[in-house]
Amino acid sequence: MRTALLVFVGLALVAAPLSGQGRPLQVRGVRSLSFGLLLPGIPTSTARTDPALSGELEIRGERNLEVVVTFGLPSAMTGPGGAVLPLAFAANDAGYSGQQSIGSQTAFDPRLPFRAVLSRNGRGSIYLGGTALPGNGQRAGTYTAQITLTVAYTSP
């Protein structure tokens, strides 16, 4: 049995064009970032190349479309009585693939803005890994946090 800790959730984002204009921009969640079984006191990492546990976001739009993607990542999830379950994201924890291939990613730091250029067929995928750091005395209860994803269109 595996435990999954959801780190980001689905979305569908479309900036559709004006009448007579090209394909709309869509950002869609494909798969949650998960960590498998979590045990107190044992840090658990998920690689962005993990096909089952890494998070995946799909972007669709005009071919060669360029957007700046910025994650707002929480440092912890908050639980009962203010208990926290820390999360960590490192410089190599995100990747982008214009071919939408998890095995062919360009790594980027999810803590920094990233310029994504869609492929000639107007698609691309973002992959996200990370580390969950449950403490030895991690309390039972519900843990929540928020991730912010900013997709900025830079032209115009």
Added chain:
Amino acid sequence: MISAARIPVFALALAAALPLPRPLAAQGVLVAPHAVFIDHQSRSGSILLYNPNTEPAEVTVSTTYGYPVTDSAGRMLLNVVDAPDSTAPSAAGWVQAFPRRVTVGPLERQTIRLLATPPAGLPDGEYWARLVIAARGGSVPVEGVPDSTAIQVGLTLEVRTVIALLYRKGAVETGVRLSNLRAAVSGDSLEVRGRLERRGNAAFVGSVWGTLVDAAGRSRAEFTAPLAVYYDLEPRFTAPVERLEPGRYWLRLRVAPEREDLSPKVLLPAPPVSDSVEVTVP
């Protein structure tokens, strides 16, 4: 230290809460169009929001001032200026959205009106803002046993869509100057850099096309990209290239106010510019 009895409770409870990774539930809203152009005659515009999800979405619309820039590596970034000085052509302070906060129900649409109230005596020109449409969906549904001892996890996601707003008053003109073009083939990639300087009093909106040709004039690599030059840019373009024989090649670059994704009515005319540079493959 956690008690021995609580460790399995923690693990099992999490396992019960979310046993497997699952497909993501859509939580964003659709925003159209992806750029807003307002003229001084109408002083108004609108965007359309659509919530394709089964949960309501809380949406806030705000304005800020920003424009695309490039960093030292040629990567495009959005330079957001929270407090632009008086010389900045910012429309962020006098364009308002109505309503600014709204809950969009499942499968519902909501029109956001944009009203500009520019200061009196505003000189002719183009003024810029960024619309920030922040949408927050419902909490992630937490599954599992409704047990007070269970550990459950759930995250909310806020999606911020940032699109351009360009306000035009009176005579506006634009253009672009291309200089310092250079190109190199590195492995299986063509890398191109060039300096682009905007002319006139409005952002240059168009596209760039690049072609690498060999001595026989055959195209060996191509790329195209949308482009917006608000001030100066020095972007980096790349394109895949097949294995090239050693020799001399030429990179041809063209920049013109043409776009597939924007109506010609909103594109300002400007003379196309082009340049070329020799590329040596050792």
